[in-house]
């Protein structure tokens with residue numbers, strides 16, 4: 220078994236010391252995978268990726284990146300470790316142009332701006348002609364592309380994305396998922412949180428199902444898709460799993 224890109228061991232974390240939200244979560248992400256974290260609202264999915272991203276305090280357990288301990292590193296330190304995080308909402312600077320949003324992704328490393336910009340625009344050609352527009356003027360799907368594009372400007376090896384399809388029509392959600400597959404094909408490993416279980420698992424290698432701050436089930440995406448217990452118990456409404 221190769222060493223995971225990201226390895227989380229038994230982490231406990233929360234917003235206040237008296238109320239732990241994550242109660243001993245472990246998870247591995249291997250190079251080149253798309254791994255999706257599923258589970259009902261309030262399960263702790265966002266808290267988990269915020270804890271990895273240095274935005275929620277970890278009280279015990281470890282986060283390692285390619286074997287190095289990165290537990291508790293701040294978000295800007297993680298960028299140097301080539302870990303990027305796209306929050307679920309407010310993930311673009313609405314008043315800044317698309318180009319300015321992208322440029323923020325290489326603020327820590329401006330000499331890389333031109334080459335990374337080219338890479339991101341090759342991946343998302345639609346951003347090129349939107350470049351001068353304020354990000355706040357864009358559609359939800361376009362904004363998501365800007366948010367992911369900005370994260371990719373930092374040339375991450377691990378991209379973490381919280382509910383990239385939230386608020387999008389099923390059709391646009393498919394577009395965003397197809398874009399994440401393209402991102403994976405450029406060699407970026409992806410850890411994603413999603414409510415849209417079936418569509419997310421269809422592009423994932425593996426999935427983890429969380430409930431009440433713990434990991435309940437994990438496995439190959441195909442096996443989770445076929446597991447009726449998983450569908451009924453942990454993926455929210457059954458209709459989410461229904462074929463559309």
Ligand SMILES: Nc1ncnc2c1ncn2[C@@H]1O[C@H](COP(=O)(O)OP(=O)(O)O)[C@@H](O)[C@H]1O
Nearest residue numbers: 234235240258259260261262263264265266267
């Ligand atoms: N900023 C916050 N301060 C305090 N509690 C929070 C905060 N954000 C989320 N929580 C609580 O943490 C729990 C898990 O939330 P979250 O990780 O957002 O769940 P999910 O992303 O799975 O829907 C919930 O009980 C939620 O109320």
Ligand SMILES: [Mg+2]
Nearest residue numbers: 264265266307
């Ligand atoms: Mg969430």
